[in-house]
Amino acid sequence: MANQAEPLPIGGFAEDAEADARFLAHKRWLAWRRRLLPLGAVLLFLLLWWQAVVQFEIKPFIAPSPVAVATVLVERFGILMANLLPTAIEAVCGFLLGNIAAISLATVFVYRKTAEEALFPIAVMVNTIPVVAKAPILVLLLGNGMEPKIAIAAIICFFPTLVNMTRGLRDVRPEQLELMRILSATPREVFFRIRVPNALPYLFSALKIAASTAVIGAIVGEWIGSNVGIGALIIQATYNFDSPLLYATIVVGSTFSALFFGVISLAERRMLRWHSAHKD
């Protein structure tokens, strides 16, 4: 019998330390390769960019060299962070609000088909309005503070989560529902023990999309009527032809977006260990 901590469905492997060692060494090499390849590509790209700026004598306000961008990142770190903070708050609040609303509505849809038939077309319509068009409407409605930015981030997150969560809650195998009926399970038990866990993989695919789009939503919201935030800084830097600051701002915004995505991916890996997509 296989050991308890790590059961293997197949037994009867012969012990071969040398082959095992070779296999593990190869696996380690592949793991390193996976990390080093993109890093190498990025470094090469930065080098090319830098050399292009130097060789072709491109003026700093057209495109800055990576060195200039790095200098701004270090020297004006305080300003960049001061502007990241409101954007981050707006993105995270919008993310939470939008997803909570979407999950709640998906739950209603699964139990009330009428609600889905009535409301889903509206959700589709709202989703077709471009963000740049939604932003001014919300600024007019909600003023110049953080509220319209949070609202934009929330609306952007809402749709993918609504669609995925509805599907996840609904795509339950019929045998599992029959099983719960045999067990005389209450509707609440069916929801929390079957539908919700079944929907988690669907939910996380939506949350990963939402993590990056929420940041984009907040930034676009800041383009209109705001003097703080990554979006405002982008506009300011563009009008001042301060391209190193513009690029540095973009780097900061993207890094935050990637971190947000990473946190959600980490949560997914933690919560969905059972999911076959995360098998080794």
Next chain:
Amino acid sequence: MAETAVSCEKVSVRFTSERGTVTALDKIDLSIPRGSFLTLLGPSGCGKSTLLRVMADLIAPTSGRVSVLGGAPQAAREARQIGFVFQDPALLAWRSVLENVSLPLEVGGGKSLPGARAPRELLSLVGLDGWERAYPHELSGGMRQRVAIARALVSGPRLLLMDEPFGALDEITRDRLNEELLQLWAATGTTIVFVTHSIYEAAFLGQSVLLLAARPGRVREQVPVPLPSPRRLAQRETPEFTSLAGHLRRVLETC
């Protein structure tokens, strides 16, 4: 006459769709003694699964009377006296083997289960000691079905309904599980109704085989199986078994 576990009187089930009404079961009369092992055999479309689902209170009969363990099927289901094993093991992928087997003890609105058994004890009964913490995707098809059987037995049901549980397994695994199921039956004393489309499985497992004919689903013949217990796979090579299987096949050809 022994006490009956399940009895059906003129049970009919009709399904209505846009293409018209289909009679899945037509006036089924049936009586299953307590503690017995009955196999339901028939061509596809004969309503064997439908009949099983009527007993489990998953489908209400259009007409006729069904009695399960002395009452209505709904009462038996709500008293958690029915265990059901599907062709698909229907395990919950997010729960470990032990958590899957424990599921019936956690649901049902917190009703007490006097006949409940320890999940670990049942896992050992189906030969899965040491696999408690594994997840369904780590198991083979046969092992998953063993988990499903353990889960069906954990509430201590007096009636176990099995809908082609080994239909998707390879023959070697199926043979082994057939033998093990008979041992489980002897150990638990549960009444078992087992749906299959394999003649050999039906004849090897059942104390009697109920042959169903298709379109509409109706009882064709109930054939007692005269093989002694405990049964071993080698008994399938005896002349008695061969002639029984031959008889079942000839009847099936006319169904």
